[in-house]
Amino acid sequence: VALGDSDKVHELVGDLHEADLGALLELLSHEARPRLVELMGADFDFTALMEVGEATREDILEELPVETLVEGMRDLESDDAVAILETLEPAEQAEVLEALPAQERIVLRRSLDYPEGSAGRLMQTTLIAVPPFWTAGRVLDFFRETDGDELPETFFEVFVVDPGYHLLGTVFLDALVRAKPNARLDEIMQADRRRVKATEDGTEAARLFERYNLVSAPVVDESERLVGALTIDDIVDVIQEQASEEIKALGGVNPEEELTDDFWWIAKSRFTWLFINLLTAFITSSVLKTFQSQLEQMVALAVLGPIIAGQGGNSATQTMTVAVRALATRELNRANAMKIILRELAIGAVNGAAFGLVTGIVAANWFQNVGLWPVMALAMFTNLVAGAFGGIVVPLLFNRFKFDPAVSSGPFVTTITDVVGYGAFLTIATMWFHLK
């Protein structure tokens, strides 16, 4: 298709929804992607670039001439335009900004001044702000008379501001159309609407949206002046992104890793994580090495040790997963932390006793050595309680000291269960069987 037959391309993909156009771009080869964009010319909907992975977006943007970019960006909503600019190299970013009309340039520059991932970067700056003395009927007339390009592409509410652009309240469209035409906006507006600070992180804003089931929210600067609006579709992306990052972090994968990333980048980032794990594995092996003579005297200990360590690791991972998730959703906080710690310890004790009993009996039969029963049972109990303790306390501590518990807890917690597991098992065995 992308062999140069412009008419054919127009015909085939001209009417696609931006999301489907994005999916098509993902399927195309490295070379064909910018070619498709150029062939479609003015018909190419730049919002499709918001629907592809970051690697693909960079790929395309790098190849496009600045004029095509500037042309395409003029049709974008301001939040999408900011996202495109974010992807560009600083030099190219400046070039594109220069080429845009002054008004658009100023708005985009201001958004880019807010920190990455903040509400100020995600917000839509085209919005409808009207004075409080306007009536519902007047606003409706205003909509009908205003040229479509001056209004946001989609909107859910009208913001009511004073002459200094301070936010007084908002009127949802459904309230507006229900109101009597002569009702003043300050009578029908909601004055206590939750607002988002432009410098606030996107994830904070997402929490507000979730908690209060918002579909849009005004964004204000430090002096409570209205600077933009956040809509739920941007927030859904933030929520999804946050969940993906948490899942990847828990699995020991760089939260930034995407399926479309470069091979060597992925291999290197996985290597880094595995290297940290390797260091912890050597700590475990050092514990085993100090018990070398006992292992030689009684090889059953080498065979059974991994069961104690493994059960402890899995049990601690359960606790840690629950803790990390509950910290992310703010269900776990200072008010109930102590209660949850005690509960996890109790669960560890109950399951430790249960598994200690079971594995002890199995091991004693397997090796025809009745002494293995109390040794296994006691070690298993100790390790599951230690695992529960590590699984809840480590994420809480990381969270307290402002590290992301999802990223860092894993290796710590499993090191605890490995060291305590092998350590307790071999120490108890040494004493019980009088090994040396």
Next chain:
Amino acid sequence: VALGDSDKVHELVGDLHEADLGALLELLSHEARPRLVELMGADFDFTALMEVGEATREDILEELPVETLVEGMRDLESDDAVAILETLEPAEQAEVLEALPAQERIVLRRSLDYPEGSAGRLMQTTLIAVPPFWTAGRVLDFFRETDGDELPETFFEVFVVDPGYHLLGTVFLDALVRAKPNARLDEIMQADRRRVKATEDGTEAARLFERYNLVSAPVVDESERLVGALTIDDIVDVIQEQASEEIKALGGVNPEEELTDDFWWIAKSRFTWLFINLLTAFITSSVLKTFQSQLEQMVALAVLGPIIAGQGGNSATQTMTVAVRALATRELNRANAMKIILRELAIGAVNGAAFGLVTGIVAANWFQNVGLWPVMALAMFTNLVAGAFGGIVVPLLFNRFKFDPAVSSGPFVTTITDVVGYGAFLTIATMWFHLK
């Protein structure tokens, strides 16, 4: 507070937002919760019950008399009422339904007929449907003249239907207020709007919302008749829920487990998962047991084995995490599965070679035995390649056969790396050092 002083309670919590009222309910004791609801009487906003955990909701609903329930439910939007009914015991559910006015009862019954978690359960049934020949002005007049109770509490669009209630298209409020008063709806409506089938799963609907950045979508039955509307706030809950379930499943926790659940329920559900893991741990130990004499002859193998098995397990978990997440977001599909399998194998080979080299050198020095270098290196390489293979192929297979890859992949994948890790290491060592 909840000692019976009704006036004080009204004064303090009467004006709280439903989300904050929900948070307050969570903090109260088991006994105080229904007491608060009764004390507030008609002032209690039942939507607050949508903001608490499932265990707390059950807790409160169990204690409330049927009359209070029926009273409270009449003020709810239909989707929230369905969610409350879902929580009740069948007998109580029937009782509440009986006590509701016939019209509401029929609507709720129909929603409950759809499978749990389906769009039909999540949808809002109060909506605005008008004929295509109405003009924009006529719709606006209709809004002003209709009693507020007959309209949905919030709405974003007007549905255009034929006399048989088949969906013809939709008009967003912002399009409606921009239109000329004499414009017919069939001129300004979007006819190609994505629609959701009522029997479809909520997660399917969520995917549609995400892909096309929707804020609301019509729900239709098998014959394309309009039966309800889904709004983004319900979808956000589905997305968040889905992410939580995936995270818990990957951590070996029952996806249904919540922080507020009963102690014994949690302990039992964690036990079940650990029991499955115990069986796989015994498989690993059986492998070790067959090499008992070799371990006795050379105890270094018992010390170093966990490093090989552990690195393989962590590396496989990385691959599995990426695979499970990409399957959930549909980024990984038949079209690119083979490419990703080959890439993961290549990453496993590269990192296997790197870690084989490093750990081999360290081990050879540690035990002053140069032969450990090739043995460690070869075993590490083998295990990381096997782990990469298991980490991608196991989730793909589970997905192909309609099992949830997040729930079931973990134990399979780590069993592979444990068995291959210890097995390869001890086999290679047996041959290299001529052990028997």
